[in-house]
Amino acid sequence: MAKIAVIIVNYNATELAVTAVNSVLDPARRHGGHEVSVHLVDNASTDGGAAILEKARIGWGDRVTLYLETTNHGFGRGNNLVLHKLETDPEPPEFVFLLNPDAQLKNDAIEQLATFLETHPKAAMAGARAYNPGDPNPVTAAFRFPGLVSTFAASFNFGPVTRFLRRFSVAIGAKLDTQKVDWVSGAAVMARFDVWRDLGFFDPEYFLYYEEVDLTLRCARAGWECWHVAEAEVVHIEGASTDVRTANAGRTRRPAYWYHSWQYYFRKNYGRAYALLAASAWIKGVAGNLILSRLRGRQAIAPKQFFGDFWANGLRPLLGLKPVSRD
Numbered sequence: 001m002a003k004i005a006v007i008i009v010n011y012n013a014t015e016l017a018v019t020a021v022n023s024v025l026d027p028a029r030r031h032g033g034h035e036v037s038v039h040l041v042d043n044a045s046t047d048g049g050a051a052i053l054e055k056a057r058i059g060w061g062d063r064v065t066l067y068l069e070t071t072n073h074g075f076g077r078g079n080n081l082v083l084h085k086l087e088t089d090p091e092p093p094e095f096v097f098l099l100n101p102d103a104q105l106k107n108d109a110i111e112q113l114a115t116f117l118e119t120h121p122k123a124a125m126a127g128a129r130a131y132n133p134g135d136p137n138p139v140t141a142a143f144r145f146p147g148l149v150s151t152f153a154a155s156f157n158f159g160p161v162t163r164f165l166r167r168f169s170v171a172i173g174a175k176l177d178t179q180k181v182d183w184v185s186g187a188a189v190m191a192r193f194d195v196w197r198d199l200g201f202f203d204p205e206y207f208l209y210y211e212e213v214d215l216t217l218r219c220a221r222a223g224w225e226c227w228h229v230a231e232a233e234v235v236h237i238e239g240a241s242t243d244v245r246t247a248n249a250g251r252t253r254r255p256a257y258w259y260h261s262w263q264y265y266f267r268k269n270y271g272r273a274y275a276l277l278a279a280s281a282w283i284k285g286v287a288g289n290l291i292l293s294r295l296r297g298r299q300a301i302a303p304k305q306f307f308g309d310f311w312a313n314g315l316r317p318l319l320g321l322k323p324v325s326r327d
Contacts, residue, residue: 001032001033001034001035002034002035002093002094002095002114002118003034003035003037003091003092003093003094003095004031004034004035004036004037004093004094004095004096004097004110004114004190005036005037005038005039005082005086005093005095005096005097005193006024006036006037006038006039006096006097006099006110007039007041007079007082007083007096007097007098007099008020008021008038008039008040008041008098008099008100008101009041009043009073009075009078009079009098009101010040010041010042010043010045010049010053010101011042011043011044011045011072011101012045012046012047012049013045013047013101013102014042014045014047014048014049014052014053014101015052016101016102016104016237017040017042017049017053017101017102018052018053018056019104020099020100020101020102020103020104021038021040021056021060021064022104023104023105024036024038024099024105024110025038025060025063025064026105029105029108029110029111030108030111031108031110031111031114032108032110032111032114032115034110034111034114036110037063037065037093038060038063038064038065039064039065039067039082039085039086040053040064040065040066040067041067041069041073041078041079041081041082042066042067042068042069043069043071043072043073043074043078044069044070044071044072050068053066053068054066054068065082067081067082069081074206074207074208074211074257075186075202075206075207075208075209075211075212076201076202076203076204076206076207076208076211076212076215077202077204077206077207079098079201079202080201080202080204083096083193083196083197083201083202084201086193087197092193092194092197093193094192094193094194095113095114095117095190095191095192095193096190096191096193096196097110097113097188097189097190098186098187098188098189098190098191099187099188099234100186100187100188100236102187102236102237102238103130103187103188103234103235103236103237104234104235105233105234105235106131106233106234106235107232107233109128109188109232109233109234110190110232112128112229112231112232113126113127113128113190113229113232114190116178116227116229116231116232117190117192120225120227122223122224122225123224123225123226123227124191124192124195124196124219124224124225124226125183125184125189125190125191125192125216125219125224125225125226125227126184126189126190126191126226126227126228126229126232127141127142127181127184127185127188127189127190127226127227127228127229127232128141128188128189128229128232128233128234129141129176129228129229129230129231129232129233129234130185130187130188130233130234130235130236131233131234131235131236132235132236132237132238133235133237137174137175138174138175138176139174139236139238140171140172140173140174141174141184141185141187141188141228141236142172142173142176142179142181142183142184142185142228143170143171143172143181143182143183143184143185143213144168144169144170144171144172144181144182144183145170145182145183145213145217146170146213146265146266146278147168147278148274148277148278148281149165149168149281150165150168150169150170151278151281151282151285152281152282152284152285153165153168153169153285154169154170154285155281155282155284155285155286155288155289155301155302156284156285156286156288156289156292157285157289157301158288158289158292172228176228176230177230178227178228178229178230178231179227179228180225180226180227180228181226181227181228182216182217182220182226183212183213183216183217183226184212184216184226184227184228185212185236186211186212187234187236187238188232188234188236189212195219195222195224196215198222199215199218199219199222201215202214202215203215203268205264205268206261206264206265207257207260207261208255208257208258208261209257209258209261209262210261210262210264210265211261213265214265214268214269217269252303252304253303253304253305253309254303254306254309256309256312256313256323256325256326257313259309259310259312259313259314260313260314260317260323262314263275263279263313263314263315263317263318264317266278266279267317267318272318275318276318279310279314279315279318282310283307283310286302286306286307289301289302290302305326308326309326312324312325312326313326
């Protein structure tokens with residue numbers, strides 16, 4: 001049986017994180033007989049996280065390793081804390097399973113994903129099907145890599161254009177069978193530890209967003225596959241820690257680190273010229289959406305203060321200038 005390390009990185013979703021851990025430790029779940037350990041990182045939560053987790057640890061015992069940080073490391077660096085620790089283990093795990101603090105197992109997803117990786121030697125990563133609480137319909141958890149066309153189509157958001165360019169859309173769809181995809185949601189994904197180790201784990205330049213896309217792209221370029229596994233199921237309360245949700249992301253102001261991650265992903269993986277083209281596609285799409293929305297009397301989908309924030313934290317770094325704060 002394989003060793004599997006479950007990693008949960010929490011920031012201000014502590015009660016949910018306790019539920020996430022309990023869903024893994026549930027004695028009704030056997031995890032296919034695999035040896036499962038849980039590693040819970042608290043990224044200096046301000047919701048009383050340390051005290052809550054210390055109390056919960058009494059019941060968890062040595063089944064859970066707790067990391068109470070004094071700095072918010074973000075998603076990738078928070079996971080890297082555990083991944084680098086596991087790297088020094090004389091017998092590191094065969095698989096690592098990342099589970100968001102705002103997610104929990106709906107079935108024995110750990111067993112399903114581990115079995116899939118064991119029987120698909122070319123797969124480096126496998127993601128679970130996700131559901132909103134109380135909703136029998138799955139939500140999107142599998143994606144294509146972003147590019148110029150998808151950036152323009154998503155920001156322009158005009159029905160005929162969106163339908164014509166659907167094959168380029170980043171989001172593939174919700175009701176998917178088990179299939180190979182470009183990347184999967186980091187909310188519930190299992191990976192081969194040795195593959196991630198050889199690739200250097202998450203790029204620490206990212207604070208939040210695009211870090212899992214970047215790592216999956218590196219896996220793909222190294223010849224590995226990524227799969228969506230419909231048989232593995234989790235419940236996911238999207239964006240509980242970040243307040244950037246699919247349903248309202250176009251109507252709120254996005255944080256500076258979102259734009260930084262966006263430009264860094266494109267610049268790192270495709271070069272500065274391509275990143276500037278992607279930026280141009282996004283600006284043109286947003287401008288077109290604003291005009292169409294006003295003409296049609298509808299609400300625009302662009303994030304609030306988009307142009308100023310994108311210039312300050314997206315375009316400036318692409319042009320070799322320092323980002324500026326716009327708080």
